[in-house]
Amino acid sequence: MTYRVGVGEDLHRVDDSRTLVLGGVIIEEGPGLAGHSDADVLLHAITDAVLGAAALGDIGQHFPPSDPRFADADSADFLRAALRLAREGGWELVNVDTTVRTERPKLATYVPHIRARIASIAGVADDAVSVKAKSGEGLDAVGRGEAMAATAVVLLTR
Numbered sequence: 001m002t003y004r005v006g007v008g009e010d011l012h013r014v015d016d017s018r019t020l021v022l023g024g025v026i027i028e029e030g031p032g033l034a035g036h037s038d039a040d041v042l043l044h045a046i047t048d049a050v051l052g053a054a055a056l057g058d059i060g061q062h063f064p065p066s067d068p069r070f071a072d073a074d075s076a077d078f079l080r081a082a083l084r085l086a087r088e089g090g091w092e093l094v095n096v097d098t099t100v101r102t103e104r105p106k107l108a109t110y111v112p113h114i115r116a117r118i119a120s121i122a123g124v125a126d127d128a129v130s131v132k133a134k135s136g137e138g139l140d141a142v143g144r145g146e147a148m149a150a151t152a153v154v155l156l157t158r
């Protein structure tokens with residue numbers, strides 16, 4: 001077996017006028033995030049980690065925000081497409097570990113649903129997906145409630 005690790009990071013500005021989608025789950029209490037697609041900061045980080053592990057570039061190359069086809073796009077499609085590209089190279093997803101940084105909403109009650117949704121999109125078991133939540137301690141853009149950030153690490157094998 002050969003293994004490859006990949007890391008992905010993303011940051012989106014908070015936009016109260018939009019619906020929050022995190023890990024493919026609609027979170028009604030919001031706040032939403034600004035972005036060309038559905039602005040799912042967590043799926044973007046995971047997608048970049050998959051592309052990184054397979055050395056296939058980054059999410060901006062594959063799904064440029066300048067492309068009108070991706071306006072309000074479902075970011076689950078980005079992750080599915082990245083995994084399809086990785087599979088074409090013989091790579092299968094082993095696991096995903098993530099951290100979301102946000103002041104609000106508090107994510108604890110949503111985490112099981114988000115893990116299950118990511119696992120479903122990625123075609124792996126729920127226990128292959130980890131989602132951790134942290135606040136920004138009031139210090140930076142996340143801490144001031146102006147942005148949400150996500151980091152993801154994935155392992156691929158072939």
Ligand code: MG
Binds near residue numbers: 010011035039041044
């Ligand atoms: Mg993004």
